[in-house]
Amino acid sequence: MGHFSKILIANRGEIALRIQRACRELDIKTVAVHSTIDEEAKYVKLADESVCIGPSPSKDSYLNIPAIIAAAEVTNSEAIHPGYGFLSENSDFAEQVLKSGFTFIGPSPSVIKTMGNKIEAKKEMEKLGIPCIPGYTDKIPSDQKAIKKIASDIGYPIIIKAAGGGGGRGMKITRSEDELIENLQLTKTESYAAFGDASVYLEKFLESPRHIEIQLLSDNFGNVIHLGERDCSIQRKHQKLIEETPALGITEEEREKIGALCTEACKKINYQGAGTMEFLYYDKNFYFIEMNTRIQVEHPITESVTGVDLVQEQIKIAANVPLELKQKDIKFNGHAIECRINAEDSNTFMPSPGKILVWHTPGGPGVRVDSHVYANYVVPAYYDSMIGKIIVYGKNRKQALEKMRVALSEMIIEGISTNLNLHRELISDPAFKKGKVHINFLNEKLNL
Structure with missing residues (x-):
């Protein structure tokens, strides 16, 4: 490509392998950083x-900024790709990368910081004309009477959210005034413990919305495109399990309208790289939740229906290459579904680290498996439980569902527990097959 000759991948697992493959196709050398156990x-x-950047615990390795910067220095890397999770949305890390003379493959530290704070992000999006859920994003008063008035004005049920939250942590649904003060204090405590920030905000709680997100690419020259939507409504306690695109029931007109709003917002905040705007979709309306300033776990389904390699586009944008793609070039063909395979019990959801004795992956036309796992691989207990993703592509949703049903039946993992049985059950669920799902569908099905 002639822009980067070597990239350090500041991550692990399947996304490290995914980034590595993108680099190899672009003829870019890669540096893998790893903990002792990896x-x-x-x-x-x-x-x-x-x-090797440190011992097994994340804080000593994959979250160890000085060790990662030092690894980039000793290997003469030119850029650092953060993947997802770990330091990918840490503005201090992005800043340190730039200060140390490397390119950060992602947006600017200031944009990461603004979008990382849910209160600031919501205020910014409201200013840019992006629809948001009714709520209260100013500083919560200390007077209980005033707090109750704010909640009453929004209208119960409400949800109390951590400003720096993510991954389903720092959230409390509150259905009456009786629960308000206690839940507020609990959310503040959880927020501070998880994110080092006790700031919270209030929003109207929508009972059964869908989770729809818009994929975006934005270069350094003011060119922004959207690559359609993904439906991520199948979640367990706010953790996504199955994603698909296109989303059922979203019209071409709706897609273009919300896509245009998102692309304009990216231009105005000077966004660079791949990003995703997440929305709750309820009663034919989109409501902004947050912006993820990184590549998403579920990016392969968008690649399947558009033919665009999102990771390679990230790398090119970071190398100051203008987007070759225009909005008119983005065509949506067929239907794609992704199932996240986790090393956890299908019933109890308890993590199941350990040695994989048998690992057999599915195949056939339109079937893709993104995973770093192999037979005799030992799943460590220190990190996220996801060990792979099955992605299928069909000419329509019906065919994609059949391909996923067959793929899940072919997948064999022995030695540890996985959530394969849960996926098999969900893909065959009549309500899921009809698209009659929302973000609380799985929790209700499992009585969680």
């Missing part, structure tokens, strides 16, 4: 160079 990982062995 020394034998597939992506470490396939990298051109690897550097």
